[in-house]
Amino acid sequence: MSSRSDSRFGTSQLLFGLSVAILVIVVAVPMLLIFFNAFWVDGHFNVLDVVKILRQPETYKALGNSLVLSVGVTFTGTIVGTFFAWLVTRTDLPFKKTMKLLFLVPFMLPAFIGALAWKMLLSPRAGYINRFFIDVLGFDGPLFNIYSYAGIILVETMYLFPFVFIQVSGALERMDPTLEESARISGADLLTITRKITIPLVMPSILSGALLIMLYSMAHFGTVAVLGIETGIYNIPTLIYEKIHQSAGSFDSIRTATVLATVLVITAALILWLQNRILDKGRYQIIAGKSFRPTELKLRGLRVPLLMLCLVYIGFTIVLPTVTIFMVGGLKTYGLPFTIENLTLTNYRYILFEWDLTRDAIWNSISLGLTSALITMFAGVIIAYVIVKMKVRGKGLLEFLGMLPFSVPGSVIALGVILAWSGKYGINLYNTVWIILVAYIARYMAFSLKANSAALEQVHDSLVEAARASGATMWQALKGIVIPLVRPGMVAAFFLIFLPALRELTVSVLLYGPTTRTIGVAIYTLNEDGETVYSAALAGIALIIIVLGEVLIKRLVTGKNSA
Amino acid sequence: MADVRIEGISKQYAGRSILSGLSLSLDDGECFTLLGPSGCGKTVLLRLLAGFETPDSSSIAIGGKVVANAATGLLIPPDQRGLGVVFQDYAVWPHMNVFDNVAYPLKLAKTDSAALRERTLRTVGLVGLDGLEARMPSQLSGGQQQRVALACALVSEPHLLLLDEPLNNLDANLREEMRFEIKALQRKLGITILYATHDQEIALGISDRLAVIDEHGALRQIGAPEEVYEHPGDDFVFRFLGIANFLPVRRDGESLYIGGSMAAWVGPPPDKAGVQLSAGFRPSDVLLYRDRNEHDGLPGIVRRASFLGAQVDYLIDIAGTLIRAALPSHECLARQLLFVQGDRCRAGLTSVQWFAGDIVASTQA
Numbered sequence: 001m002s003s004r005s006d007s008r009f010g011t012s013q014l015l016f017g018l019s020v021a022i023l024v025i026v027v028a029v030p031m032l033l034i035f036f037n038a039f040w041v042d043g044h045f046n047v048l049d050v051v052k053i054l055r056q057p058e059t060y061k062a063l064g065n066s067l068v069l070s071v072g073v074t075f076t077g078t079i080v081g082t083f084f085a086w087l088v089t090r091t092d093l094p095f096k097k098t099m100k101l102l103f104l105v106p107f108m109l110p111a112f113i114g115a116l117a118w119k120m121l122l123s124p125r126a127g128y129i130n131r132f133f134i135d136v137l138g139f140d141g142p143l144f145n146i147y148s149y150a151g152i153i154l155v156e157t158m159y160l161f162p163f164v165f166i167q168v169s170g171a172l173e174r175m176d177p178t179l180e181e182s183a184r185i186s187g188a189d190l191l192t193i194t195r196k197i198t199i200p201l202v203m204p205s206i207l208s209g210a211l212l213i214m215l216y217s218m219a220h221f222g223t224v225a226v227l228g229i230e231t232g233i234y235n236i237p238t239l240i241y242e243k244i245h246q247s248a249g250s251f252d253s254i255r256t257a258t259v260l261a262t263v264l265v266i267t268a269a270l271i272l273w274l275q276n277r278i279l280d281k282g283r284y285q286i287i288a289g290k291s292f293r294p295t296e297l298k299l300r301g302l303r304v305p306l307l308m309l310c311l312v313y314i315g316f317t318i319v320l321p322t323v324t325i326f327m328v329g330g331l332k333t334y335g336l337p338f339t340i341e342n343l344t345l346t347n348y349r350y351i352l353f354e355w356d357l358t359r360d361a362i363w364n365s366i367s368l369g370l371t372s373a374l375i376t377m378f379a380g381v382i383i384a385y386v387i388v389k390m391k392v393r394g395k396g397l398l399e400f401l402g403m404l405p406f407s408v409p410g411s412v413i414a415l416g417v418i419l420a421w422s423g424k425y426g427i428n429l430y431n432t433v434w435i436i437l438v439a440y441i442a443r444y445m446a447f448s449l450k451a452n453s454a455a456l457e458q459v460h461d462s463l464v465e466a467a468r469a470s471g472a473t474m475w476q477a478l479k480g481i482v483i484p485l486v487r488p489g490m491v492a493a494f495f496l497i498f499l500p501a502l503r504e505l506t507v508s509v510l511l512y513g514p515t516t517r518t519i520g521v522a523i524y525t526l527n528e529d530g531e532t533v534y535s536a537a538l539a540g541i542a543l544i545i546i547v548l549g550e551v552l553i554k555r556l557v558t559g560k561n562s563a
Numbered sequence: 564m565a566d567v568r569i570e571g572i573s574k575q576y577a578g579r580s581i582l583s584g585l586s587l588s589l590d591d592g593e594c595f596t597l598l599g600p601s602g603c604g605k606t607v608l609l610r611l612l613a614g615f616e617t618p619d620s621s622s623i624a625i626g627g628k629v630v631a632n633a634a635t636g637l638l639i640p641p642d643q644r645g646l647g648v649v650f651q652d653y654a655v656w657p658h659m660n661v662f663d664n665v666a667y668p669l670k671l672a673k674t675d676s677a678a679l680r681e682r683t684l685r686t687v688g689l690v691g692l693d694g695l696e697a698r699m700p701s702q703l704s705g706g707q708q709q710r711v712a713l714a715c716a717l718v719s720e721p722h723l724l725l726l727d728e729p730l731n732n733l734d735a736n737l738r739e740e741m742r743f744e745i746k747a748l749q750r751k752l753g754i755t756i757l758y759a760t761h762d763q764e765i766a767l768g769i770s771d772r773l774a775v776i777d778e779h780g781a782l783r784q785i786g787a788p789e790e791v792y793e794h795p796g797d798d799f800v801f802r803f804l805g806i807a808n809f810l811p812v813r814r815d816g817e818s819l820y821i822g823g824s825m826a827a828w829v830g831p832p833p834d835k836a837g838v839q840l841s842a843g844f845r846p847s848d849v850l851l852y853r854d855r856n857e858h859d860g861l862p863g864i865v866r867r868a869s870f871l872g873a874q875v876d877y878l879i880d881i882a883g884t885l886i887r888a889a890l891p892s893h894e895c896l897a898r899q900l901l902f903v904q905g906d907r908c909r910a911g912l913t914s915v916q917w918f919a920g921d922i923v924a925s926t927q928a
Binding site for chain 2: 476
């Protein structure tokens, strides 16, 4: 069917070439360099050496930790997410709608800020809760040590469970209630229905959400970096960070990092492949696109206790950490009790207006977020157009390249970008904001492709053909018909990139230079340097920016829909 | 002038041949219909003419100008062919109001604003959408959207209009109304129309000439509607133009028998030679009688009777073959011909198309 391109030669070839170029430069080259550096030693292919690296205790421990932590988080996150999803969709829990919104809030909060807050509350010696138990209640030791596997799993679960919650509550809402009703009429009791009908039907959603948690947790830097390094718990991303930062670019440490990155990429690809298979299989017709009103289980006596449980959970995941961050951010010195005379606003003023390091960080994050969102939005719409709409030779390659960003974790992208842009190939961007920008574009390309492809799928081919028949050239049809119709998708892509970029840590922590800290990096390094109150104050400001951004978008999106 | 010449055109998709060696020529100012089942390649033919597809062989000329030639690789892009195209799914641009939709082709042609306004409003009026210029497509009914699409295709006054099942998504009343309007517009503007459809009623009603195409993309017959209807070239055409009954007829010397039975054939004599023949006729060609006189027609048993208001529909078993008959209700009442299931009857045939060989009856039960 390549023949169709003939009539659009100029524009279509241009778009195709541009798309391939963007993906090759931004994604493929860094990835290839990682594999190349991992497997190519002294001019030849070497697998033995890779095995040797994997057998070093440090490496296999990190691999093991990544596995243990991500499996643990997946397990707890799936249970918590499924339970709350069922509670807010299928029962008569009071204030269900509000609860549902509240359960989505942890998604907005950066996990590493949460980790920071929990460190302040539950670190074995200095944590406020532990100290309260030791000093006031006379405990011999800390109540709970957050610097542990259990602590890391707990904190990650709090911020990652929405992956399952969203998928499962969506599936439960879209499930045709007549399926359950007919089972009921056939004489099945509620337990049987849940076991034999409801759970099998939502199983694909549960599994796919669980795999998302696993994918995210496997590649997650922040929480482990904040809570694990103290007691020597490294996972793959934190070990990559350690290797790159601590050993000042020696060849051995870069090789170890590339081997770790390779393992991470393979695991991520495997998880995504599994997820695709599950979703393909699970595409039951019975879960329709439209919303039904499902039958609700009467909780009776359990209504209030379960509501309390939800509120306590939300209190622990959202309210307590947020309050802690703001309170600690207002302390004169870390460790003082929270009394009025110890609290001040000077920290916030200092950070916002006086200290170059934090002012730079805020400015860097905002400008990087805006620039990367804009560039990625436009690049994404071009690439998505070629993939979804055009019939050109070599599209398979483009589809493959377009899938890559989905499966490449942030630390891998950062490492690849270091290998590609550190002057070895003519251009040295190391220690500049540009290297972070390039990495952000690679990291968020997947979001843009997803949003823009979805929008483009809605634009029927005949709309473009009708324009062509009306006398529009390819370019005029794009400008007059396609772009206006996918604009909502482009706006969505912009914000899907801008907001996460504002709080990004995993990528920028590997790439920052003296003047190119981002907000995330500044919070993280301030905490590392023991500047806990400034770290908390900056985290507080970051939370305000993030929440304002989210609210603004909600406004924009709903305002558009109602117009 | 917009006559169309297609000579032996072929098109393949993924190794599957859609059209092979199809030739067609349309005269200037005629309304020509491509009639065929879905998947017969009529849409592909339209897309070839519009320039959305490239022919694998041969060439296409519109108004004496070659627009596509597989041998030389010449291919004029769609925007330079000066056609009007109306798609099956309307293809009305959802982000523009009615006026902007209709004015879009003129805007592209850089028409000055006074003329653009005047011509757009005139075309909007032509399709009967006056007063709705400011509406968005989402505020219009399906029929109104279809009119917008039609106006869009007409506004630049093309000489050739390509219509791909444009009435498919409309309800029956609207379809009929639009059919008359398209025909009236065509007469008024004197444009050439190529209309693709699988609906024989529209095809017969709207065309000056029509071409019947089978599911393999082969041309079966070209002619005026009444010619094709009254003198179908083969059983495919006969079957495609309406509900068709076939009765196998066997010639034995001078005598004619129905199928394998010993029942004699009563009705118009065959105009074809051969031993095995098939008699084709429409439900409306059947006259029913009470089983009294063997000269009245073929002996049959009523298997099903359905009263449908204006007419009564019968399923009749004639020597093992089921046929359908449709009689006007008032006639049945006046002549006491309301049969019930199991009644014996005689079926007289007023008009028969003869085909060679035994065609398996495609009676819809």
